[in-house]
Amino acid sequence: MKKINLKKEEENRIISLFEGGESIRKICKITNYSQSLVQRVLCEKNKTERFKSNKNYIAVCKKTKKQYNDFKNSSGILIKHIQNNYNNIDIPSKFKRKSYEREFNQMWHEKFFKIEEIGEKKEEFKCKFCLWKTNDINNSSGSYTKHLLLNHKINIEKYLSIFPSDDYLFKTFILKQIKKIIMLNVKFVAKN
Numbered sequence: 001m002k003k004i005n006l007k008k009e010e011e012n013r014i015i016s017l018f019e020g021g022e023s024i025r026k027i028c029k030i031t032n033y034s035q036s037l038v039q040r041v042l043c044e045k046n047k048t049e050r051f052k053s054n055k056n057y058i059a060v061c062k063k064t065k066k067q068y069n070d071f072k073n074s075s076g077i078l079i080k081h082i083q084n085n086y087n088n089i090d091i092p093s094k095f096k097r098k099s100y101e102r103e104f105n106q107m108w109h110e111k112f113f114k115i116e117e118i119g120e121k122k123e124e125f126k127c128k129f130c131l132w133k134t135n136d137i138n139n140s141s142g143s144y145t146k147h148l149l150l151n152h153k154i155n156i157e158k159y160l161s162i163f164p165s166d167d168y169l170f171k172t173f174i175l176k177q178i179k180k181i182i183m184l185n186v187k188f189v190a191k192n
């Protein structure tokens, strides 16, 4: 297929139409460009994010229903599965598969696998000092506070002096501190 190169302003027009909420089909009608060209422009600009970073996906084999987490085939496992389960399939080179993906906005192995969304990725909070992580992203259970103290011998005051923008993790502690300051002031005022 011949590759048509668009001028920058034509590309931007496609992108702004898409961002304005027009469907790919409608954009083709308006601009008179082919669907694959419009898709390529949007794909290259990363405007058509098929897979959301906060969602989990699996690839399900259309023939054997086997499921794989590596739905993008980063490890090559999906191609291996195709080779093992289909006869006489000519697997295109990695380069050709990539250009297929750009052209059709679909991964080549999707001819053999259905991509299914399997729910939200759980948000995680990672310890700033080690690999420990928790799903309690606001530290509402206080487990991060405990972890810091037990594993790194760091208390909240010290931690906040290093990472002041993490103050949202220690709301109760900060409220207590504020109360203490107010009480001290009250006592001070009362004495004088």
Ligand SMILES: [Zn+2]
Pocket: 061, 062, 063, 064, 065, 066, 081, 085
């Ligand atoms: Zn299979």
Ligand SMILES: [Zn+2]
Pocket: 127, 128, 129, 130, 131, 132, 147, 151, 152
């Ligand atoms: Zn840690």
